Structures are given as structure tokens and as C-alpha cells.
Amino acid sequence: MITALIIGVVQGGMYGLLALGLVLVYKGSRVLNFAQAEIGTVSLFLAYWLVTEHHLPWIVGAVCALLLGAAIAMVFERVIVRPMGSAPRLSVAVATIGLLTLLLSLELLQFGPSPRVLPPPIDGLGLHIASVYVSPTQLISLGAVAVIGAGLALFLRRTDFGLGVLAAAEDPTAVRLVGVRLSHVSAFTWGVSGALSALAALFIAPSLGVFTPGVIGAPLFVASLAGALLGGMSSLPGAFVGGIAIGVLEALTKFLVISRNLSATIPGGESIAIFAVILIVLLVRPQGILGRRAAA
Amino acid sequence: MTALATSGSGSDANTPQPQSPRAALQALWNSVMTPRRANIALWAVLLAALPPITERAMPHLFTSGKLQTLDVAACFAVAALALNVLVGYAGQMSLGHAAFMGVGAFTSGLIVGRYGLSMAVGVPAAALFGGIVALLLGIPALRLRGLYLAITTIAFGVALQLSILRIPWISGGNAGVVLPRRVAGNLQLIDNADWLAVLLVVLLVVWLLDTNVMRSKVGRAFRAIREDEGVAQSFAVNVVTYKLTAFVISGALAGVAGALYGHTIGQANSDPFSYELSLQLIIMVVVGGLGSRSGVVAAAFFFQVFPAVMPAWFNGYQVPIGAALLMYTVARHPDGLAGALREARERREMRRMRGGAGDDDDEDIEERGRLPKLPALPRPSTLPPRPEVAGGTVLSARNVSVRFGGLQAVDDVSLDVPRGRIVGLIGPNGAGKTTLFNALSGHIRPQRGEITFMGQDVSDLAPHRRAALGMSRSFQLIGLAKSMTVLDNMLLAQHVLGRYDIGSALAYLPRTARVERELTERAHQAIAALGFERFTDTPVRSLSHGQQRIVELGCLLVTDPELLMLDEPSAGMSPGAAENLAVRLRELRDEQARTVLLIEHNIPLVLDVCDEIYVLNSGAVLASGPTETIARRPEVIGAYFGEAVPA
Numbered sequence: 001m002i003t004a005l006i007i008g009v010v011q012g013g014m015y016g017l018l019a020l021g022l023v024l025v026y027k028g029s030r031v032l033n034f035a036q037a038e039i040g041t042v043s044l045f046l047a048y049w050l051v052t053e054h055h056l057p058w059i060v061g062a063v064c065a066l067l068l069g070a071a072i073a074m075v076f077e078r079v080i081v082r083p084m085g086s087a088p089r090l091s092v093a094v095a096t097i098g099l100l101t102l103l104l105s106l107e108l109l110q111f112g113p114s115p116r117v118l119p120p121p122i123d124g125l126g127l128h129i130a131s132v133y134v135s136p137t138q139l140i141s142l143g144a145v146a147v148i149g150a151g152l153a154l155f156l157r158r159t160d161f162g163l164g165v166l167a168a169a170e171d172p173t174a175v176r177l178v179g180v181r182l183s184h185v186s187a188f189t190w191g192v193s194g195a196l197s198a199l200a201a202l203f204i205a206p207s208l209g210v211f212t213p214g215v216i217g218a219p220l221f222v223a224s225l226a227g228a229l230l231g232g233m234s235s236l237p238g239a240f241v242g243g244i245a246i247g248v249l250e251a252l253t254k255f256l257v258i259s260r261n262l263s264a265t266i267p268g269g270e271s272i273a274i275f276a277v278i279l280i281v282l283l284v285r286p287q288g289i290l291g292r293r294a295a296a
Numbered sequence: 297m298t299a300l301a302t303s304g305s306g307s308d309a310n311t312p313q314p315q316s317p318r319a320a321l322q323a324l325w326n327s328v329m330t331p332r333r334a335n336i337a338l339w340a341v342l343l344a345a346l347p348p349i350t351e352r353a354m355p356h357l358f359t360s361g362k363l364q365t366l367d368v369a370a371c372f373a374v375a376a377l378a379l380n381v382l383v384g385y386a387g388q389m390s391l392g393h394a395a396f397m398g399v400g401a402f403t404s405g406l407i408v409g410r411y412g413l414s415m416a417v418g419v420p421a422a423a424l425f426g427g428i429v430a431l432l433l434g435i436p437a438l439r440l441r442g443l444y445l446a447i448t449t450i451a452f453g454v455a456l457q458l459s460i461l462r463i464p465w466i467s468g469g470n471a472g473v474v475l476p477r478r479v480a481g482n483l484q485l486i487d488n489a490d491w492l493a494v495l496l497v498v499l500l501v502v503w504l505l506d507t508n509v510m511r512s513k514v515g516r517a518f519r520a521i522r523e524d525e526g527v528a529q530s531f532a533v534n535v536v537t538y539k540l541t542a543f544v545i546s547g548a549l550a551g552v553a554g555a556l557y558g559h560t561i562g563q564a565n566s567d568p569f570s571y572e573l574s575l576q577l578i579i580m581v582v583v584g585g586l587g588s589r590s591g592v593v594a595a596a597f598f599f600q601v602f603p604a605v606m607p608a609w610f611n612g613y614q615v616p617i618g619a620a621l622l623m624y625t626v627a628r629h630p631d632g633l634a635g636a637l638r639e640a641r642e643r644r645e646m647r648r649m650r651g652g653a654g655d656d657d658d659e660d661i662e663e664r665g666r667l668p669k670l671p672a673l674p675r676p677s678t679l680p681p682r683p684e685v686a687g688g689t690v691l692s693a694r695n696v697s698v699r700f701g702g703l704q705a706v707d708d709v710s711l712d713v714p715r716g717r718i719v720g721l722i723g724p725n726g727a728g729k730t731t732l733f734n735a736l737s738g739h740i741r742p743q744r745g746e747i748t749f750m751g752q753d754v755s756d757l758a759p760h761r762r763a764a765l766g767m768s769r770s771f772q773l774i775g776l777a778k779s780m781t782v783l784d785n786m787l788l789a790q791h792v793l794g795r796y797d798i799g800s801a802l803a804y805l806p807r808t809a810r811v812e813r814e815l816t817e818r819a820h821q822a823i824a825a826l827g828f829e830r831f832t833d834t835p836v837r838s839l840s841h842g843q844q845r846i847v848e849l850g851c852l853l854v855t856d857p858e859l860l861m862l863d864e865p866s867a868g869m870s871p872g873a874a875e876n877l878a879v880r881l882r883e884l885r886d887e888q889a890r891t892v893l894l895i896e897h898n899i900p901l902v903l904d905v906c907d908e909i910y911v912l913n914s915g916a917v918l919a920s921g922p923t924e925t926i927a928r929r930p931e932v933i934g935a936y937f938g939e940a941v942p943a
Contacts, residue, residue, distance in 0.1 A: 026443075032443050032446060034575070079627075080623055080627045083627060084626075084627055084630060087630030088387075088586075088630055088631070090383065090387070090389055090582070090586075091582060091586075091626045091630035091631070092626075092630075093389070093446075094578060094579065094582045094622070094626050095622075095623050095626045095627060097575050097578060097579060097622070098579075098619045098620070098622035098623035098626065099619070099623065100575075101575075101615060101616075101618070101619035101622070102616055102619035102620060102623070104615075105615035105616040105619060106616055108615075109613075109616065217571070218450070218453070218454050218570070218571035218572075219454050219458060221450075222450055222451045222454045225447050225450065225451070226447075226451060229444075229447055233443075264464065265463065265464070266459065266463060267458070267459055267462040267463065268455070268458035268459035268462060269459060271451075271454050271455040271458045271459050272455045272459050272460070274451055274454075274455070275451040275452055275454070275455040278447060278448055278451045279436050279448065282436040282437055282439075282440065282444060282448065283436045286439075286440050286444070
């Protein structure tokens with residue numbers, strides 16, 4: 001039970017990061033970025049290539065991965081999203097499906113379908129919390145996630161540019177009038193969300209053990225989306241908390257299914273649990289746990 | 297057959313009675329076999345005959361494997377058409393259409409494979425089940441605007457693929473269900489060419505259902521919703537119901553596509569019905585052209601057939617190249633390739649209109665600044681005679697308050713609009729006039745207050761219900777579906793007069809056709825009254841702002857409403873037209889006995905036409921009364937021409 005909780009928090013941390021990136025882009029451009037998770041996977045492959053194949057220190061690989069994630073998202077924003085201007089949001093979303101497919105196929109071309117391993121940054125023993133082994137990477141990542149989350153929150157609330165980013169979703173004209181360039185806001189939100197997804201991938205790598213192209217596939221993406229929805233689609237802290245809640249829910253469901261010996265009767269029960277949460281949120285509290293009800 | 301068909305053109309059920317029995321039979325045949333139906337029958341025969349004949353004539357060219365590729369392509373074409381109803385027409389995003397296909401395949405698999413019934417039972421059951429699932433998902437997800445449907449469907453897709461379809465008592469574990477092509481008993485359509493014939497005929501039927509929906513009020517409602525939900529509501533379209541309708545139709549058709557796909561490949565577990573397939577379907581619909589039937593079908597065949605015939609050196613790179621092409625295509629042409637073609641055609645059309653003979657013809661409205669006489673159409677036969685209202689008050693509001701966060705936008709406003717009067721609503725910018733309008737028309741729910749319309753408490757009614765009662769409103773920004781033509785907007789405006797249900801729209805029953813003919817006639821009358829005949833098939837967005845205003849006024853009047861609510865009608869009109877507007881409004885009151893509630897900044901116009909005036913300031917009624925008294929009130933003069941505005 002406690003084991004499940006801890007696994008859930010670790011897994012949920014990744015959902016939270018992905019959800020954060022999704023909401024950031026959604027707030028900024030009203031687009032659901034289907035390539036969000038795949039940007040992270042590509043970055044993870046870069047880290048693998050640098051660290052495992054070229055024996056560079058882990059931290060170099062990690063930094064390059066974050067930069068690559070940000071770069072892919074920013075290039076996509078500059079080359080595709082911005083020229084599309086006020087085109088139907090659906091078409092922009094389809095363009096992100098194109099990006100998803102492109103990244104996935106490039107991973108396959110370069111690395112093939114065989115599983116890869118990224119060695120953890122720190123060898124040695126982790127902690128045993130209530131008989132669960134938590135690896136040092138996971139501990140460090142949890143810390144990093146907390147620091148980055150707090151830093152991002154501070155940046156968004158305390159700087160003019162950050163406030164502009166937050167306000168741009170509500171009233172783009174007003175933001176432009178106070179002197180914040182909307183194109184910078186858009187580039188920033190995409191860039192940060194790309195970096196967040198790289199971070200999420202690095203964060204999840206030790207739990208995955210090995211990874212292949214497209215490893216953060218539809219089920220993980222749905223879990224992150226559910227987290228974003230649970231958080232209210234527009235609240236950044238809500239998205240993060242929602243992601244963790246979904247991770248815990250998923251782990252608890254798995255735990256229940258296994259402990260009751262139901263895994264043959266109901267395979268993949270956690271995907272049903274997530275689907276149920278989405279329906280319940282929509283029916284009962286569409287504004288999410290931390291979202292505010294929008295004015296009619 | 298063709299000769300009969302051509303002679304049958306234009307024959308209606310109510311043509312004069314013929315004398316001889318032979319002529320009577322001829323007339324009956326003509327009314328049954330209209331040119332359109334003859335055309336359809338010809339297509340059905342062609343599609344059904346072509347594959348078996350071609351296969352037998354050229355057995356080496358069409359191997360079973362190649363035919364199977366075409367079979368699968370036909371199934372995907374049905375699935376893409378299904379998704380197109382939802383995404384292309386109604387503008388709602390589903391990322392779980394592969395899951396609906398899975399529902400269909402497993403439904404038919406259990407019925408045909410396990411219980412040995414015919415596909416004639418299995419495939420319709422797949423449609424039914426697909427529709428039911430769509431209804432259950434749509435009810436929570438479609439009440440809300442935005443991406444909620446996309447999120448719900450993607451989660452449903454994952455849950456279905458990873459869990460529900462793997463539950464042993466549904467699927468028999470990972471092996472999945474067997475789907476024989478059983479027609480009846482031991483008769484099976486094993487040959488892939490015969491099966492292709494069946495699939496093409498089903499594709500034709502789906503195509504026709506789709507066509508029927510799109511030429512009825514249902515299709516117009518879909519397109520209006522895709523364009524602007526607020527506009528759709530003010531034309532009495534129940535947005536939630538129609539979004540649900542689109543989703544249910546789409547889910548049912550996807551169920552059919554899935555069942556057919558299952559019967560094509562013969563055995564199915566949950567693997568093919570993946571998130572990736574859902575994404576591929578979205579790609580087909582968007583690249584094909586968001587709402588273009590032929591584009592979508594072409595895209596479905598292309599994506600299936602192209603990889604099969606691709607040169608070998610291409611191998612390995614087709615996916616990244618395809619993905620890059622997809623991004624390029626949507627970035628250059630967000631409305632898809634068919635949309636790009638459509639735009640090019642519109643541009644040519646406009647050039648032709650501009651450059652053509654219509655030079656002096658086109659200028660009369662713009663240049664001479666005249667507003668045409670507004671249409672006075674007879675009361676529609678489907679509506680009861682104009683009801684009497686107690687006390688002659690059409691609309692009344694009592695103590696209405698609207699608050700946005702900390703801002704009291706409308707503060708305890710009461711107002712009465714007597715029948716046959718023009719009532720003005722004036723006040724400085726930000727006084728709350730439009731917010732009050734939104735509260736009256738139901739686009740905003742006020743925190744407090746009661747609104748009575750035609751003697752009925754409408755405070756809790758949605759905007760489309762109020763519109764259906766006879767409340768017609770315009771918007772500051774033009775309240776029309778801009779990408780639809782003038783004629784389509786006139787038809788959309790008559791949504792409430794389209795008295796037939798969704799089933800009759802799908803089948804396009806004779807009754808439906810008759811109602812649609814009446815609506816079209818009425819629309820043409822209104823367009824003719826405005827003098828806009830040459831713009832009948834022009835998309836509204838290619839008209840000038842002033843022309844759009846005129847079309848909007850026509851749309852408001854075409855249903856013979858009880859109350860017209862106009863939000864700054866003179867905005868964007870040339871001075872001549874604005875001056876002319878006063879004449880037209882007076883005509884509405886004096887000749888057509890209409891009731892008007894008017895927001896205007898053009899004070900001379902207000903003083904000229906209004907019988908009564910309400911002055912709003914900071915959300916509250918500052919003054920109200922007959923025009924003559926209001927015009928002299930010092931606080932009114934202060935609010936309007938006070939310190940802030942230099943004289």
C-alpha cells in the first residue's frame with residue numbers, strides 16, 4: 001500500500017511535469033501539443049547517445065537533453081505555430097501530431113527498436129522508504145522538480161515578463177500594450193514546455209529501466225492529460241498536483257488489481273481508473289481541483 | 297433508364313393528373329426515379345459490378361493481396377467520413393475514433409463470429425453500439441467547450457485498447473474475435489473482390505447519408521457550431537444537442553467502419569484499434585480538407601494504397617517525409633487541401649465579380665450609401681398566429697444584475713419593451729449595454745433578476761430556447777456564420793422553422809425535402825427583398841462590413857420574430873446608410889408592426905427613431921422615459937457630453 005503510494009508519487013512527478021508543459025502551451029497558444037511526450041523521448045535519446053555511447057558525464061547529457069527539448073519546441077513554434085497565426089486550433093493540433101510522428105520515426109531510424117539504458121547519474125545505494133527502494137536519481141530528480149517548479153512559479157509571478165506570460169492567455173492585446181512581445185511569450189512557453197518534457201523523460205528513465213522509441217506513449221500521455229484536466233487545464237500548480245494525484249491513483253489501482261488477483265479478469269485496470277477520473281471530473285467539477293470557474 | 301430519368305426532371309408530386317393509365321405509370325415512375333436517384337442507382341451498380349468483373353478479367357493484376365489493400369482502404373474511407381462529420385463539419389475533436397472502430401469490430405465479431413448470425417445483423421448492431429458509446433461519452437464531455445471531448449476520447453481509446461477489449465469474457469483473451477464474412481448460414485463472401493463490391497456500396501450509402509445530413513438544417517447547425525457557438529445559439533440552434541448528434545452519428549458510422557474492417561481482416565484483437573490509428577484518421581480528415589467528402593475519401597485511399605506501391609528505395613524514410621509533408625500542408629493550408637482549392641475558387645469568383653459587368657451594379661449599396669428596404673415576409677405557415685401578450689409588453693426585465701468578479705456590470709436594471717415600439721438603450725462605453733443584452737438573450741446568466749418574454753418567464757432558458765420563442769438578436773461584431781454563403785445563413789436563420797427530426801434529415805424524406813424547399817424559397821425571397829440576389833452563393837466573409845450588416849438584418853427578420861434586438865446596427869455603416877437606417881427602422885415599426893430594442897451610439901439616430909429610451913451608466917439605469925423628455929435631462933447630457941469627452 002505505502003509502496004504503491006511512493007511509486008505513485010514518483011510516477012506522478014513525471015505526469016505532473018508533462019501536464020505542466022501541456023498547460024503552459026495550452027494557456028499560451030490554446031493548442032494541445034500531442035508531441036509533448038515525444039519531445040522528451042527524443043531528448044532522452046540524446047542523453048543516452050552522449051552518456052552511454054560517448055561516455056560523457058551524466059550531467060552533460062542531461063543539460064544537452066534539456067536544451068534539445070527546448071530547442072525542438074521553440075523551432076516548431078517559430079516555423080509552424082507562429083506562421084499559422086489565427087488558423088483553426090485543430091489544424092495546429094494536427095501539426096503537433098505531425099511533429100510527434102516525425103520525432104518518433106527519426107528515433108527509429110537512428111536508434112532502431114532495441115531497448116536502451118541510460119545509466120543513473122549516481123551509483124550507489126538509495127534509500128529504503130517503507131521497504132521501497134528509491135534510487136538516488138529519483139531522489140535528486142524529486143528535489144530538482146521541486147526546485148524547478150518553485151523557480152518557474154516565482155519567475156512567472158515576480159517578473160513583468162512572467163506576468164505577461166500568465167496574462168497573455170486572458171487578454172493578448174493588453175499584454176502587448178504594456179510592452180511584452182507576444183512572440184516572445186509564445187516562444188517562451190513552448191521552450192519551457194519542451195525543457196519540462198525532457199526533464200520528465202530524464203526523471204522517468206530510472207523507473208523505466210530500459211527505453212525504446214515512443215516509450216512515453218499514449219497511456220502515459222493520457223495520464224498526463226488527466227492530470228492537467230484534474231488541475232483545471234489552466235492552473236499551473238493544479239496541473240502538477242493533478243499529475244501526482246493521477247500517478248498515485250494509477251499505482252493504487254495496479255496494487256489493488258494485483259493484490260486481489262484480478263489482473264487476468266481486468267487487464268490494464270489503471271487505464272479504466274484514469275478514464276473514470278476524467279469522466280467524474282467533467283461531470284462534477286469541470287473547472288478542476290485548483291481551477292477557477294470561468295465567467296460565462 | 298437514363299432516358300426516363302432525364303424526362304423525369306422537374307416533375308413534382310403535385311403535377312396535374314394524367315389521363316391514360318400508361319401516362320399515370322410514367323408519371324409515377326418519374327416521381328420515384330428522379331435524376332438524382334437514377335444517378336445514385338447507376339453509381340451503386342457500377343461500384344458493385346466493377347471489382348468482381350475487373351478481378352475476373354485481369355486476375356494477374358488484381359491479386360487477392362492487392363484487393364485486400366483496397367478493402368482496408370474502403371473501410372478507412374468509411375471511418376474517415378465518420379470522423380469528418382464530427383471534426384470537419386461540427387468542429388469537435390475526437391482522438392478515439394479507432395476505439396469506436398474497435399467497439400464496432402468486437403460487436404460484429406461476437407454476433408457473427410461467436411453466435412453465427414449474419415453480417416446483416418452484426419454490422420447494424422455495430423452502428424447501434426458505436427452510437428450508444430458516443431452518447432455516453434458525449435454527455436459529460438460535450439456540455440463544455442474546448443478540448444474536453446479530445447481528452448475524454450483519447451482516454452477512452454487507451455482504456456478500451458489496453459483493458460476493455462482484453463477482458464477475457466469479451467475477447468477471449470489476446471487472440472481476439474473471429475469475423476467471418478457470413479451473409480447467411482454457410483454463405484460467405486470469401487473473395488476479396490466480391491467483398492470490395494459490398495464495401496464500396498456501403499461507402500456509397502454512408503456518402504449519401506452524409507450528403508443528406510449536410511443539405512438539411514442539421515448540417516447547417518453543425519457548420520454554424522464549428523464557426524461560432526454563440527451565433528448558432530442566437531439562431532435557435534441547441535448547441536449541445538447538435539454536438540451530441542454529430543458525435544453519435546460519427547460514432548455509429550465509425551462502428552460500421554470498424555465492423556467492416558474486422559470482417560476484412562478476418563480476426564481482430566485490440567491491437568489495431570490504437571491511438572496511432574486515431575491519429576491517422578485525424579490526419580486523413582485534416583489533409584483531405586476538413587469537411588470535404590471527396591477530399592477525405594481520397595486521403596483515406598491515398599494513405600492506404602501509397603505505401604503499398606511505393607518504390608523500395610523510399611523505404612524507411614516514408615514516415616519522416618510524410619510527417620514533414622503533413623506539417624507543411626497544415627501550416628500552409630490550415631483548411632486542408634480541399635480547403636485550399638475552395639479558397640482558390642472563391643478568389644477567382646471574387647475577381648470575376650469585381651472585374652465583370654457588375655461595376656455600377658455593385659456600387660449602389662456601398663457608394664450611394666443606401667440601405668435597402670428590409671424584407672417583409674408573410675408569417676411562416678408552420679408558426680401559430682402571432683400571440684397576444686398581456687399588457688402589450690413583449691419583453692420585460694426585473695432587477696437584473698450581472699457581476700464579473702469584482703465588477704458590477706449590470707446593477708439592478710428593470711426595463712419594459714412594449715409591442716410595436718422602438719426602445720433605445722444608450723450610455724457611454726462600458727455602461728453595461730451589451731452585457732444587459734447578453735443577459736436578456738441568455739448568452740450570460742445574471743446573478744439576480746427575472747426576465748419575461750412574451751408573457752413567459754425565460755430567466756432559466758438557454759439562448760436557443762429564447763430565440764425559438766421569437767427573440768432575434770444581432771451582435772456588435774456581425775452575428776453570421778462568416779464562411780457560409782448568404783443563402784446558407786438565411787437558411788440557418790430559419791433553423792426554428794425546420795420542423796423535422798434528425799432521422800428524417802438522414803433519410804431525407806419527401807417531407808424533409810418539402811420543408812427545405814419552403815425554407816429555401818423564403819430565403820430567396822428575403823435575399824431578393826434586400827436586392828442581394830447576386831450575392832446568394834457568396835460566402836459572407838467576402839462581403840463588405842456594411843453588406844454583412846444588411847444580410848444580418850435580413851436573417852433576423854426572416855423568421856418573423858416577435859422582438860428584434862439590435863446591438864449598434866449603424867456601426868461600420870456609411871453615413872448615408874446610417875441615415876437611411878432610421879427610415880428602415882421606422883418602416884419596421886409602422887409597416888410591419890415590429891418591436892425593436894436598440895443599442896446605439898449614434899445619438900441623432902436614437903433621438904430620431906426611438907419611442908422610449910433607457911440611459912445606462914455604470915451598469916444602472918440613469919434615466920428612462922419617452923424620447924422627448926430624455927433628450928432634455930441634464931444628467932443624460934452630462935453622462936454623454938461630460939468632462940471626459942472634449943466637445
